[in-house]
Amino acid sequence: MELNKEVLDCMKTLRRRLREELAVDIRLSQPDAVSAMLDGSLKSNDEETRRVGRRLAELSDQPQRLTATPLAAVELPVAPQTGSVRIYRGQRIYA
Template identity: 50%
Template structure:
Protein backbone atom coordinates (compact mmCIF):
# COMPACT_ATOMS: atom_id res chain seq x y z
CA UNK A 1 0.00 0.00 0.00
CA UNK A 2 1.23 3.46 -0.86
CA UNK A 3 1.39 6.05 1.89
CA UNK A 4 0.99 9.57 0.56
CA UNK A 5 0.73 12.93 2.34
CA UNK A 6 -3.08 12.79 2.67
CA UNK A 7 -2.98 9.33 4.27
CA UNK A 8 -0.20 10.26 6.69
CA UNK A 9 -1.93 13.53 7.68
CA UNK A 10 -5.18 11.68 8.36
CA UNK A 11 -3.28 9.04 10.36
CA UNK A 12 -1.63 11.76 12.48
CA UNK A 13 -4.98 13.39 13.29
CA UNK A 14 -6.53 10.02 14.10
CA UNK A 15 -3.54 9.00 16.21
CA UNK A 16 -3.91 12.11 18.37
CA UNK A 17 -7.68 11.68 18.72
CA UNK A 18 -7.40 7.99 19.61
CA UNK A 19 -4.65 8.67 22.14
CA UNK A 20 -6.72 11.39 23.86
CA UNK A 21 -10.04 9.57 23.65
CA UNK A 22 -9.20 5.91 24.19
CA UNK A 23 -5.56 5.89 25.37
CA UNK A 24 -4.63 3.92 22.24
CA UNK A 25 -0.94 4.26 21.43
CA UNK A 26 -0.56 3.42 17.76
CA UNK A 27 2.75 4.22 16.09
CA UNK A 28 2.75 5.22 12.43
CA UNK A 29 5.63 2.84 11.66
CA UNK A 30 3.70 -0.25 12.79
CA UNK A 31 3.01 -2.63 9.92
CA UNK A 32 -0.66 -2.81 10.88
CA UNK A 33 -1.11 0.85 11.90
CA UNK A 34 -3.97 1.56 9.51
CA UNK A 35 -5.82 -1.59 10.49
CA UNK A 36 -5.36 -0.85 14.21
CA UNK A 37 -6.60 2.71 13.72
CA UNK A 38 -9.66 1.57 11.79
CA UNK A 39 -10.58 -0.99 14.46
CA UNK A 40 -10.15 1.63 17.18
CA UNK A 41 -12.32 4.08 15.20
CA UNK A 42 -15.11 1.50 15.02
CA UNK A 43 -15.08 1.24 18.82
CA UNK A 44 -15.04 5.00 19.31
CA UNK A 45 -18.03 6.81 20.80
CA UNK A 46 -17.20 10.04 18.96
CA UNK A 47 -18.89 10.45 15.57
CA UNK A 48 -16.07 12.62 14.21
CA UNK A 49 -13.48 9.96 15.03
CA UNK A 50 -15.60 7.33 13.26
CA UNK A 51 -15.95 9.67 10.26
CA UNK A 52 -12.18 10.15 10.16
CA UNK A 53 -11.81 6.35 10.21
CA UNK A 54 -14.13 6.04 7.21
CA UNK A 55 -12.15 8.76 5.43
CA UNK A 56 -8.87 6.96 6.18
CA UNK A 57 -10.28 3.71 4.80
CA UNK A 58 -11.32 5.48 1.61
CA UNK A 59 -8.08 7.35 0.93
CA UNK A 60 -5.83 4.46 1.89
CA UNK A 61 -7.82 1.99 -0.25
CA UNK A 62 -7.98 -0.31 2.76
CA UNK A 63 -10.77 -2.51 1.31
CA UNK A 64 -8.70 -3.55 -1.69
CA UNK A 65 -5.66 -4.21 0.49
CA UNK A 66 -7.69 -6.30 2.92
CA UNK A 67 -9.14 -8.39 0.10
CA UNK A 68 -5.65 -9.17 -1.12
CA UNK A 69 -4.52 -9.96 2.42
CA UNK A 70 -7.45 -12.33 2.88
CA UNK A 71 -6.42 -14.48 -0.06
CA UNK A 72 -6.34 -18.05 1.14
CA UNK A 73 -2.94 -19.61 1.44
CA UNK A 74 -1.89 -23.18 1.97
CA UNK A 75 1.69 -23.65 3.09
CA UNK A 76 2.70 -20.31 1.63
CA UNK A 77 1.01 -20.85 -1.74
CA UNK A 78 -2.11 -19.01 -2.82
CA UNK A 79 -5.04 -21.30 -3.45
CA UNK A 80 -7.70 -20.92 -6.06
CA UNK A 81 -10.55 -18.49 -5.51
CA UNK A 82 -13.48 -19.84 -3.46
CA UNK A 83 -16.28 -21.47 -5.43
CA UNK A 84 -18.71 -18.70 -4.48
CA UNK A 85 -16.46 -16.03 -6.02
CA UNK A 86 -16.38 -17.36 -9.57
CA UNK A 87 -18.50 -20.12 -11.07
CA UNK A 88 -16.41 -22.83 -12.63
CA UNK A 89 -17.31 -25.03 -15.54
CA UNK A 90 -17.66 -28.72 -14.70
CA UNK A 91 -14.46 -30.65 -15.25
CA UNK A 92 -14.03 -33.19 -17.98
CA UNK A 93 -14.25 -36.08 -15.49
CA UNK A 94 -17.39 -34.68 -13.89
CA UNK A 95 -19.04 -34.48 -17.31
CA UNK A 96 -18.28 -38.17 -17.87
CA UNK A 97 -19.99 -39.09 -14.63
CA UNK A 98 -16.89 -39.62 -12.51
CA UNK A 99 -16.68 -38.06 -9.08
CA UNK A 100 -13.32 -36.47 -8.44
CA UNK A 101 -11.95 -35.61 -5.01
CA UNK A 102 -8.61 -34.31 -3.89
CA UNK A 103 -6.71 -36.16 -1.16
CA UNK A 104 -3.30 -34.81 -0.13
CA UNK A 105 -2.86 -33.17 -3.50
CA UNK A 106 -3.81 -36.27 -5.49
CA UNK A 107 -6.95 -36.84 -7.54
CA UNK A 108 -9.17 -39.65 -6.29
CA UNK A 109 -11.77 -40.98 -8.73
CA UNK A 110 -14.95 -42.53 -7.38
Protein backbone atom coordinates in the same frame (compact mmCIF):
# COMPACT_ATOMS: atom_id res chain seq x y z
CA MET B 1 -0.93 1.25 -0.18
CA GLU B 2 0.80 4.48 -1.04
CA LEU B 3 1.65 6.76 1.86
CA ASN B 4 1.20 10.30 0.61
CA LYS B 5 0.73 13.53 2.56
CA GLU B 6 -3.06 13.21 2.71
CA VAL B 7 -2.89 9.66 4.13
CA LEU B 8 -0.22 10.60 6.68
CA ASP B 9 -2.17 13.69 7.81
CA CYS B 10 -5.29 11.56 8.24
CA MET B 11 -3.32 8.94 10.19
CA LYS B 12 -1.81 11.59 12.48
CA THR B 13 -5.22 13.13 13.16
CA LEU B 14 -6.82 9.77 13.90
CA ARG B 15 -3.86 8.67 16.03
CA ARG B 16 -4.14 11.83 18.15
CA ARG B 17 -7.92 11.43 18.60
CA LEU B 18 -7.62 7.75 19.55
CA ARG B 19 -4.87 8.51 22.06
CA GLU B 20 -7.03 11.18 23.74
CA GLU B 21 -10.32 9.27 23.64
CA LEU B 22 -9.41 5.59 24.09
CA ALA B 23 -5.85 5.83 25.50
CA VAL B 24 -4.61 3.73 22.57
CA ASP B 25 -0.96 4.25 21.61
CA ILE B 26 -0.37 3.46 17.94
CA ARG B 27 2.93 4.21 16.24
CA LEU B 28 2.96 5.12 12.58
CA SER B 29 5.91 2.76 12.07
CA GLN B 30 3.89 -0.30 13.15
CA PRO B 31 3.20 -2.71 10.27
CA ASP B 32 -0.50 -2.90 11.25
CA ALA B 33 -0.92 0.79 12.12
CA VAL B 34 -3.72 1.43 9.62
CA SER B 35 -5.77 -1.59 10.67
CA ALA B 36 -5.25 -0.75 14.37
CA MET B 37 -6.44 2.81 13.75
CA LEU B 38 -9.48 1.59 11.82
CA ASP B 39 -10.36 -0.84 14.61
CA GLY B 40 -10.00 1.95 17.16
CA SER B 41 -12.20 4.29 15.15
CA LEU B 42 -14.94 1.64 15.04
CA LYS B 43 -14.82 1.39 18.85
CA SER B 44 -15.06 5.15 19.26
CA ASN B 45 -18.26 6.85 20.36
CA ASP B 46 -17.22 10.21 18.86
CA GLU B 47 -18.71 10.84 15.41
CA GLU B 48 -15.74 12.96 14.30
CA THR B 49 -13.31 10.14 15.10
CA ARG B 50 -15.50 7.72 13.17
CA ARG B 51 -15.58 10.13 10.22
CA VAL B 52 -11.77 10.40 10.17
CA GLY B 53 -11.61 6.60 10.34
CA ARG B 54 -13.92 6.29 7.34
CA ARG B 55 -11.74 8.76 5.44
CA LEU B 56 -8.61 6.74 6.28
CA ALA B 57 -10.35 3.56 5.08
CA GLU B 58 -11.16 5.24 1.76
CA LEU B 59 -7.59 6.50 1.34
CA SER B 60 -6.02 3.17 2.27
CA ASP B 61 -8.23 1.12 -0.06
CA GLN B 62 -9.93 -0.82 2.74
CA PRO B 63 -13.65 -0.19 2.08
CA GLN B 64 -14.75 -3.41 3.82
CA ARG B 65 -13.89 -1.72 7.13
CA LEU B 66 -16.48 1.00 6.47
CA THR B 67 -19.39 -1.34 7.02
CA ALA B 68 -18.02 -3.19 10.04
CA THR B 69 -20.29 -3.28 13.06
CA PRO B 70 -19.00 -1.61 16.22
CA LEU B 71 -18.41 -3.98 19.12
CA ALA B 72 -21.07 -2.30 21.26
CA ALA B 73 -23.79 -3.22 18.72
CA VAL B 74 -22.98 -6.94 18.62
CA GLU B 75 -25.10 -9.13 20.85
CA LEU B 76 -23.18 -11.85 22.64
CA PRO B 77 -24.84 -15.19 23.31
CA VAL B 78 -25.70 -15.85 26.93
CA ALA B 79 -25.18 -19.29 28.41
CA PRO B 80 -28.19 -20.84 30.14
CA GLN B 81 -28.20 -20.21 33.85
CA THR B 82 -28.52 -23.64 35.35
CA GLY B 83 -26.69 -24.69 38.48
CA SER B 84 -24.31 -22.46 40.39
CA VAL B 85 -22.47 -19.46 39.01
CA ARG B 86 -18.96 -18.39 40.03
CA ILE B 87 -17.01 -15.34 38.96
CA TYR B 88 -13.43 -16.11 37.93
CA ARG B 89 -11.26 -13.23 36.71
CA GLY B 90 -14.32 -11.24 35.76
CA GLN B 91 -15.93 -14.07 33.78
CA ARG B 92 -19.03 -16.04 34.74
CA ILE B 93 -18.30 -19.75 35.22
CA TYR B 94 -21.36 -22.00 35.23
CA ALA B 95 -20.90 -25.18 37.25
